[in-house]
Amino acid sequence: MVLIRLSPVFAPLHQEILDQLGALPAKMLGSEFFLTHQDISSAQQSGISLFVRWQLTIEHCWPCCPEKMDFFIEKAAQALHAKFASRNPQTLLVGILSPGSPNPYYKKMAVNLRGRALQLFPPLPSAADVESQDPSQPTLYCMIGKEGLYAGMATPRATNGFYAGGSKFIRQDPEHSISRAGAKIAEALHYIRLYHPELPERAHWLELGASPGGMTAELLERDFFVTAVDRAPLDSRVARHPRLRFYPENANTFRPLDGEQFDALLCDLNGSALDALDCVISQISHLRKGALIVFTMKAHKAATLDEMLSLHRETLAKAKRAGLQFLAQTHLTYNRHEFTLFWTAR
Numbered sequence: 001m002v003l004i005r006l007s008p009v010f011a012p013l014h015q016e017i018l019d020q021l022g023a024l025p026a027k028m029l030g031s032e033f034f035l036t037h038q039d040i041s042s043a044q045q046s047g048i049s050l051f052v053r054w055q056l057t058i059e060h061c062w063p064c065c066p067e068k069m070d071f072f073i074e075k076a077a078q079a080l081h082a083k084f085a086s087r088n089p090q091t092l093l094v095g096i097l098s099p100g101s102p103n104p105y106y107k108k109m110a111v112n113l114r115g116r117a118l119q120l121f122p123p124l125p126s127a128a129d130v131e132s133q134d135p136s137q138p139t140l141y142c143m144i145g146k147e148g149l150y151a152g153m154a155t156p157r158a159t160n161g162f163y164a165g166g167s168k169f170i171r172q173d174p175e176h177s178i179s180r181a182g183a184k185i186a187e188a189l190h191y192i193r194l195y196h197p198e199l200p201e202r203a204h205w206l207e208l209g210a211s212p213g214g215m216t217a218e219l220l221e222r223d224f225f226v227t228a229v230d231r232a233p234l235d236s237r238v239a240r241h242p243r244l245r246f247y248p249e250n251a252n253t254f255r256p257l258d259g260e261q262f263d264a265l266l267c268d269l270n271g272s273a274l275d276a277l278d279c280v281i282s283q284i285s286h287l288r289k290g291a292l293i294v295f296t297m298k299a300h301k302a303a304t305l306d307e308m309l310s311l312h313r314e315t316l317a318k319a320k321r322a323g324l325q326f327l328a329q330t331h332l333t334y335n336r337h338e339f340t341l342f343w344t345a346r
């Protein structure tokens with residue numbers, strides 16, 4: 001049995017996506033999760049897996065209405081301990097099946113269940129800090145909601161996220177925020193730790209498509225240096241930052257200073273995704289070996305699932321021809337009709 005999370009952004013396409021994943025029939029749990037008895041492993045390597053935000057093979061389930069059960073938390077915690085403690089998970093994380101729900105009932109229950117279960121388990125090495133998990137070591141994930149409890153052990157990399165359900169809570173309006181885009185790069189940098197070590201402080205980013213500066217502000221907040229390019233201006237709150245150089249230019253023709261080398265590149269250019277990728281490719285000689293590339297593949301113009309998949313195929317093929325090393329891809333919590341793709345420069 002596999003639990004799959006699909007973004008509500010693609011709700012009109014959910015049935016088609018599940019069909020192409022080979023996941024039908026599937027039962028919807030909560031607002032974004034689908035449970036299937038089908039084996040979807042053969043779809044893992046195909047383009048359609050782009051839409052799977054998070055997934056977990058379920059090894060223990062308790063379909064019930066937790067609100068109506070006596071001693072649900074105690075019974076659930078005892079069952080998790082009995083079934084999984086001997087397999088030494090690095091941590092135990094509990095998430096909720098309706099992540100967008102304003103009702104705090106299951107959020108509180110998730111916290112309480114985790115707290116009680118951790119009392120029963122021997123000390124788990126990453127219990128205190130979700131981000132200290134080794135992405136390649138198994139974690140016990142447990143999802144709860146009004147449909148019951150679903151749990152299994154998997155590595156964060158296999159599920160496609162460190163947290164149960166895949167989302168880290170990131171505020172969209174921190175003090176340094178210029179636009180909501182800041183939360184996207186914050187989540188992207190969190191996500192990519194599944195595959196890539198954290199960039200050193202003071203790393204130098206080249207940012208294509210920076211205006212008004214939401215992502216720029218987030219990068220600067222993290223002590224990075226930024227060279228930003230956009231034909232539109234940057235917000236005055238960020239424009240004069242001492243670690244920022246801004247070029248009000250066309251990204252197609254922008255050339256950095258001779259010999260300048262960047263540790264990472266962020267591209268959030270709007271318009272055609274393939275044209276945006278051309279802009280990235282034209283900067284390869286200015287990227288250090290191994291430099292991280294974070295690319296928003298805008299898919300707004302793709303009207304159908306097939307058009308999105310074909311855009312994705314062309315994007316991957318073009319990047320490969322240019323010598324970029326594919327790292328990972330996902331649909332972030334704050335992405336709309338766009339995906340975030342990661343490569344490294346060779």
Ligand SMILES: C[S@@+](CC[C@H](N)C(=O)[O-])C[C@H]1O[C@@H](n2cnc3c(N)ncnc32)[C@H](O)[C@@H]1O
Pocket residue numbers: 179181182208209210211212213214215216229230231232249250251252268269270271
């Ligand atoms: C989605 S917005 C970027 C938002 C920005 N990353 C943020 O965090 O606030 C896309 C930007 O790409 C810029 N853009 C698109 N094509 C461009 C080009 N060829 N040269 C320069 N800027 C371009 C637009 O001016 C626009 O500001």
